[in-house]
Amino acid sequence: MTEFNKHTILKTHNLSIGYQTKKEKTVIASNIDIELHSGELIGLVGANGIGKSTLLRTLTSVQSSLNGIIQINNKPLDQYNNLELAKALSLVLTESVISKNLSVFELVALGRQPYTNWVGNLADADINIVNNALAETNLNDIKHKKCYELSDGQLQKVMIARALAQDTNLIILDEPTTHLDMYHKAYILRLLQKLAKNTNKTILFSSHEIDLAIQLCDKLIVMTENTVVSDTPSKLIERGTFETLFPKDFITFDKTTNSFKVIQ
Known part of the structure; x- marks a missing residue:
């Protein structure tokens, strides 16, 4: 460590x-x-x-x-x-996710919004940060799942990963x-x-x-x-x-x- x-x-x-x-x-x-x-x-x-x-x-x-x-x-x-x-500062609240139709990767990628252009396009560096956040929270295996398919525990991990991606x-x-x-x-x-x-x-x-x-x-x-x-x-x-x-x-x-x- x-x-x-x-x-x-x-x-x-x-x-x-x-x-x-x-x-x-x-x-x-x-x-x-x-x-x-x-x-x-x-x-x-x-x-x-x-x-x-x-x-x-x-x-x-x-x-x-x-x-x-x-x-x-x-x-x-x-x-x-x-x-x-x-x-x-990254903030994780108890409110429901805005759209559970997003995939895990897409929701975590929202953490990059402060750094992307006005269109919201992800650069290679942004994608690397998102993937690192997914890895840190052990979410790689479900990153393509839709959020409505997740348990409460999995969804909480996704919200933590989004905060990590906000860096x-x-x-x-x-x-x-x-x-x-x-x-x-x-x-x-x-x-x-x-x-x-x-x-x-x-x-x-x-x-x-x-x-x-x-x-x-x-x-x-x-x-x-x-x-x-x-x-x-x-x-x-x-x-x-x-x-x-x-x-x-x-x-x-x-x-x-x-x-x-x-x-x-």
Whole structure:
């Protein structure tokens, strides 16, 4: 495996997220200071409704921050135009694919749109990048299949391959394991772990699979009602962070197994 230098890819300082109308401001979370590096797999975890999607939308310029600084590749997010941002950041959402009549190759090739001419023609270099993305995600055997023929797990791999083909330093995924069974949840997160190491990309994903994220991630961002903290899983466990995630009437965090248990 190739060794890479660690560079800061995404950084926030004193970030506040939420919603603002003409009449009022609703703060979801504040004082968010995170720093993500190249080659890292980072999981964003927290209870339902805590603000994970709001944070991802803010980091990707889908919605505006309320306060603070967001930098991608040491450049303020608000200084990117749409084309520049598409070359710096790939986003994988949970929405359905626009057209499942596309083949796997065609859908992955859409990742090259920021680099192609206005007609969208692929040069040889683009085709090579698409084929490399297919190989990295083990999709060569089905690259000519139509997307409507795929399982949910296969389709998620295709969306990850499209993000790889976009060739950005940063890939952000919103709940990439939704609708998958336990095996395929673990498979997708293990694939993301491998891709971060092999490609040196920074991969940030939100998930409810906290036990898996603890095992596979280099770093976690944990959102609670009172704070947002970021550190390695082991240091967060030592700090007792996971014990504050949920009410203690049904669920508890077991430090001996590094997993959540149902209280009997």
